[in-house]
Amino acid sequence: MSTDLVAAGARLIDAATGEELAGAALTTAIDATAASLAELPTGAVFARTGISTAAVLRYLGCWAAHRPVALLDPALDPATLAEMVRRFAPAAVVGLDEGGAGAQAGDTPPGYERRDVGPLGPAWVRTGGEPAASPHPDLGVMLATSGSTGSPKLVRLSRTAITSNAAAIAQVLHIDGDEVAPTSLPLFYSYGMSVLNSHLVSGATVVVVDGGVLAREFWQAFDRYSATSLAGVPYNYEMLARIRWSPAKHPSLRTLTQAGGRLRNEMILAYHEKISALGGRFYVMWGQTEAGPRMSTLPADQLPQRVGSPGLALPGGTLSVRLDDGSETREPGVTGEIVYRGPNVMMGYADTAADLSRGDDQGGVLYTGDLGYLDDEGFLYLTGRLKRIGKVFGIRVNLDDIEKLVGQAGVDGVGPVAAVPAGDKVVLWCEGTVDADRRAEVAKLLAERMKLHRSGFDVRDIDRLPLLSNGKIDYRTLEARS
Amino acid sequence: MSTAIADRLRGVFVEALELPADVDVENLKYRDIEQWDSLGHMTLVAAIEDEFGVQLDTEQVIDMSSFKVALDMLQSMGVEG
Numbered sequence: 001m002s003t004d005l006v007a008a009g010a011r012l013i014d015a016a017t018g019e020e021l022a023g024a025a026l027t028t029a030i031d032a033t034a035a036s037l038a039e040l041p042t043g044a045v046f047a048r049t050g051i052s053t054a055a056v057l058r059y060l061g062c063w064a065a066h067r068p069v070a071l072l073d074p075a076l077d078p079a080t081l082a083e084m085v086r087r088f089a090p091a092a093v094v095g096l097d098e099g100g101a102g103a104q105a106g107d108t109p110p111g112y113e114r115r116d117v118g119p120l121g122p123a124w125v126r127t128g129g130e131p132a133a134s135p136h137p138d139l140g141v142m143l144a145t146s147g148s149t150g151s152p153k154l155v156r157l158s159r160t161a162i163t164s165n166a167a168a169i170a171q172v173l174h175i176d177g178d179e180v181a182p183t184s185l186p187l188f189y190s191y192g193m194s195v196l197n198s199h200l201v202s203g204a205t206v207v208v209v210d211g212g213v214l215a216r217e218f219w220q221a222f223d224r225y226s227a228t229s230l231a232g233v234p235y236n237y238e239m240l241a242r243i244r245w246s247p248a249k250h251p252s253l254r255t256l257t258q259a260g261g262r263l264r265n266e267m268i269l270a271y272h273e274k275i276s277a278l279g280g281r282f283y284v285m286w287g288q289t290e291a292g293p294r295m296s297t298l299p300a301d302q303l304p305q306r307v308g309s310p311g312l313a314l315p316g317g318t319l320s321v322r323l324d325d326g327s328e329t330r331e332p333g334v335t336g337e338i339v340y341r342g343p344n345v346m347m348g349y350a351d352t353a354a355d356l357s358r359g360d361d362q363g364g365v366l367y368t369g370d371l372g373y374l375d376d377e378g379f380l381y382l383t384g385r386l387k388r389i390g391k392v393f394g395i396r397v398n399l400d401d402i403e404k405l406v407g408q409a410g411v412d413g414v415g416p417v418a419a420v421p422a423g424d425k426v427v428l429w430c431e432g433t434v435d436a437d438r439r440a441e442v443a444k445l446l447a448e449r450m451k452l453h454r455s456g457f458d459v460r461d462i463d464r465l466p467l468l469s470n471g472k473i474d475y476r477t478l479e480a481r482s
Numbered sequence: 483m484s485t486a487i488a489d490r491l492r493g494v495f496v497e498a499l500e501l502p503a504d505v506d507v508e509n510l511k512y513r514d515i516e517q518w519d520s521l522g523h524m525t526l527v528a529a530i531e532d533e534f535g536v537q538l539d540t541e542q543v544i545d546m547s548s549f550k551v552a553l554d555m556l557q558s559m560g561v562e563g
Binding site: 075100211212213214215216219239242243244245246249 | 512513516520523524527538539540543544545547
């Protein structure tokens, strides 16, 4: 095989055409895509990635050619895509025909020309100057950060992160060459990508079928190709429960996996019972795009007694709990921010083309921002998201709450605000020009509501609150100024 | 009779999927427009069940891939306008 991501025996089945790619034919198809990348200028590739065999081959071609590739949502708003192209100056944007009627790439951006690049298909190819630095040789895949408004950041995943995570997932889910996974999730989404990777690396079969779990075509393909597993986020399982879907209707189905958020315990138990009765398994998992993405999995035989836990750290990874003082512990029952260490942790984020040349910024450590604890056997329990906390004279205050409080109070002449910790007090930055009387009024308001001395609140004004490229407030810069 | 069902169904589609006025409802297919995604589909199913006093089973929900299919389905279920 041409790549370490695609083991011998791996198979792609295109449900729309019935075409099957395996063995030498798969290698040839990947190599052809990889070869056409040689026509492109240097640098990373942006791949608009829908659910299609062509999109999978573009991804695997980039992988085989050691060309870092960003897998992007084809429904990404054209203005956002254009803005990302400006910031990252990729060698090309491929997959212009991905995503169907509702997803348009937009106009060819300045400095690019639209042309067909062999098996890569229609692409915008960079005609202007090269970015100053080329992408780091370890860089494999980039995924956009989700959920934030404004300009997405890219998560930089090394080739090792991708392959090690795929192998670890395959190990804990017992994926072997007989497994058949349908593409129930988008491939630009880290969970969907990991289903693809973990099956290819195991020499298993992936049925490329678009439409999702509410589409007739999906279930037709599922049954026609005797799919053995289904991957879903909580929302998918809620929907399937709502329409009274039963795994018993699909005799080849043996494994259900769930990640992408917390599924209600009663729902976990219901699916566990249904699939267990058929001799199958239900796996609850936890991950983040920043970990490529999988960090923990609950062995199926630990249900129902450990319902609510997303399980144990993946093989090769460790979990610990960071306390307020910065120390870490694995002591059972102690709650703090969950820290994950493993070979699958990202190299870091990227905001610009220059960031793509950066090496590993993380050192294999990911502060997940999730709060939780471990039990006496190392099983993880999550309790919430880390809040931004400051201290006023030793009293912990929630900085987000402070911002909310000021916003809701609606003090005249005070617009957007940002609260940051500064030693033993909190600095509240107010956007625009806010005179001293108004600032005093805000400090007084906070002191009264928080029942703390007003000297603990330092209210200042600033022309513009600094923003990160994802549109969120740049608290780090504000902290440095406070 | 069927025209009355079609009218009511059209109303359900427009309301449940929050369709713009210029959408050709009769020729609409699942996932053709952004409003009719999986979330829209679930809203639509609930709205059809409410409007026509029926309960759709798994196969019907999954089969309901267009306005026309939905209309045929309701008629075959004996729903009266």
